[in-house]
Amino acid sequence: xxxxxxLGKDSFKDKEELIRxxxxxxxxxxxQFEVIESRPTIWTLRCKLYLQSGCKxxxxxxxxKRSGYFEITSxxxxxxxxxxxLSQDHPNLDASLIAMETRHLIKEQPSISIPAxxxxxxxxxxxxxxxxxxxxxxxxxxxxxxxxxxxSMSLYQNI
Numbered sequence: 001x002x003x004x005x006x007l008g009k010d011s012f013k014d015k016e017e018l019i020r021x022x023x024x025x026x027x028x029x030x031x032q033f034e035v036i037e038s039r040p041t042i043w044t045l046r047c048k049l050y051l052q053s054g055c056k057x058x059x060x061x062x063x064x065k066r067s068g069y070f071e072i073t074s075x076x077x078x079x080x081x082x083x084x085x086l087s088q089d090h091p092n093l094d095a096s097l098i099a100m101e102t103r104h105l106i107k108e109q110p111s112i113s114i115p116a117x118x119x120x121x122x123x124x125x126x127x128x129x130x131x132x133x134x135x136x137x138x139x140x141x142x143x144x145x146x147x148x149x150x151x152s153m154s155l156y157q158n159i
Contacts, residue, residue, distance in 0.1 A: 004075070006025060007025055010071060010072050011064075011069040014069075017070070018061055018070045019043070019096075020097065022045065023094075024125070027126070028125070031047070031081075032047070032049065032090070032091050033046065033057075033059075040063075042063075043061045043070070044060045045058065045060075047079055047081055049081040052081075053081040055079050056076050056077075057079045057080070060072070061073060088127060088128040089127055089128060089129055089130060089133075090127045090129075093127050093133070094137075095136035096140060098129060098133060098134060098140075099137045099141040099144060101120070101125070102117050102121070102141050103144060105117065105120060105141075106141040106145050110145075114134045117137070117138060118131075121134070
């Protein structure tokens, strides 16, 4: 379908890769979605403006038992709501996506400043997230790259 062509693929190695692709697509197209159902093997979304505008955009993805990949199994679209950039921030640009998009910077320079991270997000995604989202995203990226403090301390105490 047109949507999977826009994404460039219809199957993803895991749910995290799927979520990242959908979030980035929604941000770049100035659309918003909300999660209807999220389980380890299922992810279902619909347009956030569904109630206000009657937009029928909907997506369902599930994990295939045979391949272990997440695939978009049902898609209703395209969006019929008006799309416009209302603010400098985007609701689907959350701390988790910020962490995914900045891990490479955190790995190279763990002390990178929040303004530098903001500049990276503005350049790549065109939105300006809040300081709080950036700070939480940075913490998540640090934990992903270097592990969390509690685990490090328990390893140290067991030596």
